[in-house]
Each structure stands twice: as structure tokens, then as C-alpha cells.
Amino acid sequence: MTPHADSVLRRLQGPCTQSVLTYYEMKGIETVRPEDVDAYKANYRCFTPGLQATDIMDAYTDWAQTYDATLCAGRYNxxxxxxxxxxxxxxxxxxxxxxxxxxxxxxxxxxxxxxxxxxxxxxxxxxxxxxxxxxxxxxxxxxxxxxxxxxxxxxxxxxxxxxxxxxxxxxxxxxxxxxxxxxxxxxxxxxxxxxxxxxxxxxxxxxxxxxxxxxxxxxxxxxxxxxxxxxxxxxxxxxxxxxxxxxxxx
CATH class of the missing domain: 3.40.50.150 (Vaccinia Virus protein VP39)
Incomplete structure (x- = not known):
């Protein structure tokens, strides 16, 4: 595992992490800066493969109050x-x-x-x-x-x-x-x-x-x-x- 991957994985671990495989299953995360990993995780929750439309809408509703702060200018343009x-x-x-x-x-x-x-x-x-x-x-x-x-x-x-x-x-x-x-x-x-x-x-x-x-x-x-x-x-x-x-x- 590269130092960057190890750093990202440590950020992912915690009460919301289901397994070590989480890092590898989150497509595109390998190029994300460590300081943006939490925001990427929040975004990825709405783009996880296999979710139904109702699941995605619920995820967006849960995220709504912090969406603008998470996807701020510079991070999302x-x-x-x-x-x-x-x-x-x-x-x-x-x-x-x-x-x-x-x-x-x-x-x-x-x-x-x-x-x-x-x-x-x-x-x-x-x-x-x-x-x-x-x-x-x-x-x-x-x-x-x-x-x-x-x-x-x-x-x-x-x-x-x-x-x-x-x-x-x-x-x-x-x-x-x-x-x-x-x-x-x-x-x-x-x-x-x-x-x-x-x-x-x-x-x-x-x-x-x-x-x-x-x-x-x-x-x-x-x-x-x-x-x-x-x-x-x-x-x-x-x-x-x-x-x-x-x-x-x-």
C-alpha cells in the first residue's frame, strides 16, 4: 500500500467503516487529497453502486444540511x-x-x-x-x-x-x-x-x-x-x- 493510500485508509477507518475493503471499493478515491477524503466519502455515499433511486434520494436528504459546506468552491467547481x-x-x-x-x-x-x-x-x-x-x-x-x-x-x-x-x-x-x-x-x-x-x-x-x-x-x-x-x-x-x-x- 502506498503512503497516500495508507493515509486515506486511516481517514476512512472509524465507526462508519464496514471493512478494510472500503478504500478499494470507492472508485476514484486513490487520487483524492487526504484533506478531501471525508468530503469524497460523503459524496460517494450518493454514488455507491447498487443503490436504488429511493436510497439515493434518502442519502441526499440526509446530506442536504451540510452539502454546501462539504462541496465548497474549490473542491467542487x-x-x-x-x-x-x-x-x-x-x-x-x-x-x-x-x-x-x-x-x-x-x-x-x-x-x-x-x-x-x-x-x-x-x-x-x-x-x-x-x-x-x-x-x-x-x-x-x-x-x-x-x-x-x-x-x-x-x-x-x-x-x-x-x-x-x-x-x-x-x-x-x-x-x-x-x-x-x-x-x-x-x-x-x-x-x-x-x-x-x-x-x-x-x-x-x-x-x-x-x-x-x-x-x-x-x-x-x-x-x-x-x-x-x-x-x-x-x-x-x-x-x-x-x-x-x-x-x-x-
Whole structure:
């Protein structure tokens, strides 16, 4: 075991540790700085393989009150990255009339970043009750959906949003590949879908590996949407690379 691994393992041991194998079973933790291990553990609880959707929602509800402190700026930079991407594509004088849906909105980090940049028509989709309660405190969301994507019918109307953004909502047990169909359905023709996620999930999340990106490309070929950009970015979360997918619905 490397000195770094040994240090991380010591941080993991305690009343919440089930076995020594915990370190090795937590994918991606081997590159996490020792000072970020506790935060990574809290995050990983919501991304543990094998959890059902209800288990994940319960985990987020339990975590809600300390979520923002745990995933603070510097440790998790996805919301700011997404807001910058959106702002770069919408002229400042037009932002007040652009309708945005923040998918997997969590505690409202993305919405608050968008509000700083002049966006005022922001709705949220968030199935976790604990997270959704905190969205009320942000004061930036007009309407809040209690919905899942890709799991069947939901109440989000078709062709409604100029921009649909999802940050951190793609991961183990989270939005399935079929959720892409919903993202397209609820976006206006000509509108943007922006997905910001951890790059390594494309390599080891079985639901996405060799499936997510090929499916997005297939929909491009079918004329459902057009690929605008695909960029790998540094320091998305826990010093790990992120990937930003930007598509325009046709």
C-alpha cells in the first residue's frame, strides 16, 4: 500500500467503516487529497453502486444540511463552470428573458451562479426532499419539479426551456442514458442542453461506459440535436477532470 493510500485508509477507518475493503471499493478515491477524503466519502455515499433511486434520494436528504459546506468552491467547481458556459452563449441584455431549467438542482448552486450573471427565469428539477427544501431559501427558482428523468413519464412540459443544464446529475445510479430523451423533449427547438459531469464516469460507470456518449452521437446523427461542443476541463471536482457536453436541440 502506498503512503497516500495508507493515509486515506486511516481517514476512512472509524465507526462508519464496514471493512478494510472500503478504500478499494470507492472508485476514484486513490487520487483524492487526504484533506478531501471525508468530503469524497460523503459524496460517494450518493454514488455507491447498487443503490436504488429511493436510497439515493434518502442519502441526499440526509446530506442536504451540510452539502454546501462539504462541496465548497474549490473542491467542487461544476456549478460555476456551467454558469459560465451558459453566460458565454447568452448576451447579457437577453438573460432576463431566457428560461432555464436546472436539472438535479441540489441545494441551488447552479441557480445562484446564474442569478449572479443576470438570469431571472430559472426553474429547478430535484427529486430529493431535503435538497428541494433548501432550494426555497435561494430565492432564485420560480418553479420546482419533483421529478426523475429517464424513468418514465414526468410532468415537465415539452418544448419549454431555452436552456436545460445538468451539473453533477450524471453518475452511478443517477440519470440513466434514457434521460437524454427527456432533456431533449423539454428543451425548445434551438435551445441548449448543457451537461457537466466527471470525466472518469465515462470509464467506470457501467450505465455510461461505451453507452452515454455513443447515444448522444446517435441522436446527433438522427437530427434530434446538434453537437455544439465537447470539452474536458480541469478541477471539476476533487481536482478531477470534468467534461462539458453542449448540444443544440433541432
Amino acid at each position: 461544476g456549478p460555476e463552470m456551467a454558469a459560465e458556459e451558459i453566460a458565454a452563449r447568452v448576451e447579457e441584455h437577453h438573460r432576463h428573458c431566457v428560461r432555464v431549467l436546472d436539472v438535479a438542482a441540489g441545494t441551488g448552486k447552479v441557480g445562484k451562479e446564474l442569478a449572479k450573471r443576470g438570469f431571472t427565469m430559472i426553474d429547478a428539477l430535484e427529486p430529493s426532499e431535503g435538497m428541494r427544501n433548501l432550494l426555497e431559501d435561494t430565492g432564485v427558482y420560480s418553479y420546482k419539479y419533483t421529478e426523475f428523468l429517464g424513468l418514465g413519464e414526468n410532468s415537465v412540459p415539452d418544448d419549454t426551456y431555452d436552456v436545460v443544464v445538468i451539473v453533477g446529475g450524471m453518475g452511478e445510479g443517477h440519470i440513466p442514458v434514457s434521460g437524454i430523451d427527456d432533456l431533449i423533449r423539454i428543451t425548445k427547438p434551438g435551445g441548449l442542453v448543457i451537461n457537466v459531469m466527471r470525466l472518469e464516469y465515462l470509464d467506470y460507470v457501467e450505465a455510461y461506459k461505451d453507452k452515454l456518449e455513443p447515444y448522444m452521437d446517435l441522436l446527433h446523427q438522427k437530427g434530434w440535436w446538434q453537437k455544439v461542443d465537447r470539452k474536458v476541463v480541469p478541477n471539476y471536482a476533487f481536482d478531477k477532470e470534468g467534461i462539458i457536453f453542449i448540444h443544440r436541440v433541432l
